[in-house]
Amino acid sequence: MRIVMLGAPGSGKGTQARLISTKYGAVHLSMGSMLRDEVAEQTEIGRSIGGTLSKGDMVSDSIVNMLIESQLHSYESVILDGYPRNLEQAEHLDEYLLEHPPRLDVVFLLELPLESVIRRLSGRRVCDRCSRTYHVDFYRLKTCPCGGTLIRRSDDNPTTIEHRMEVYKKEIAPLRNFYQEQDKLFPIIADQGVEGTFADISRVLDGVILPSIKVPNQAK
Numbered sequence: 001m002r003i004v005m006l007g008a009p010g011s012g013k014g015t016q017a018r019l020i021s022t023k024y025g026a027v028h029l030s031m032g033s034m035l036r037d038e039v040a041e042q043t044e045i046g047r048s049i050g051g052t053l054s055k056g057d058m059v060s061d062s063i064v065n066m067l068i069e070s071q072l073h074s075y076e077s078v079i080l081d082g083y084p085r086n087l088e089q090a091e092h093l094d095e096y097l098l099e100h101p102p103r104l105d106v107v108f109l110l111e112l113p114l115e116s117v118i119r120r121l122s123g124r125r126v127c128d129r130c131s132r133t134y135h136v137d138f139y140r141l142k143t144c145p146c147g148g149t150l151i152r153r154s155d156d157n158p159t160t161i162e163h164r165m166e167v168y169k170k171e172i173a174p175l176r177n178f179y180q181e182q183d184k185l186f187p188i189i190a191d192q193g194v195e196g197t198f199a200d201i202s203r204v205l206d207g208v209i210l211p212s213i214k215v216p217n218q219a220k
């Protein structure tokens with residue numbers, strides 16, 4: 001299966017992608033973590049994008065396209081989280097998958113009111129080891145069960161959050177239209193708790209993905 005997760009920063013894309021990965025066995029590809037890894041490992045790409053990331057700006061299309069292609073080359077069943085971010089990337093992905101099938105099955109759009117986004121992001125902490133996220137209102141410990149330390153991401157501050165939301169709003173409209181025209185877009189209400197949101201996602205996947213996988217098997 002090939003799935004794309006769309007949604008504002010803080011809409012819970014990463015959490016839901018992890019749950020899908022556990023239940024359906026696809027690889028979770030988080031562009032945010034991939035980029036932060038490049039920065040942490042001080043690769044050539046990492047050194048060139050460090051400043052862009054901490055300001056909450058977009059990394060160039062050519063870099064993220066290249067990173068995602070190297071992953072799609074290795075994994076067939078994936079959940080893309082944080083990519084594509086704009087229409088150019090979506091069109092690039094489509095062309096790439098046309099030559100390297102399977103193509104996308106489902107695109108989820110997690111929808112959340114702006115005030116919830118701000119509340120979630122300003123209290124968000126990320127584990128520096130496993131990238132799991134927590135909210136200070138619900139999780140009071142300073143460490144993750146994996147042993148990692150919980151840190152505030154450099155782009156989760158009020159000024160940057162506002163800027164990231166402006167960037168997001170500008171980019172999401174054309175993306176939404178693009179996938180809607182392909183009949184692949186499934187909007188999901190993301191303000192109903194992790195379990196409620198995942199239940200909606202599972203219903204879609206069970207209806208769309210599983211039948212499409214079973215048909216070729218039965219035909220054999």
Ligand SMILES: [Zn+2]
Nearest residue numbers: 127130144146
């Ligand atoms: Zn952890």
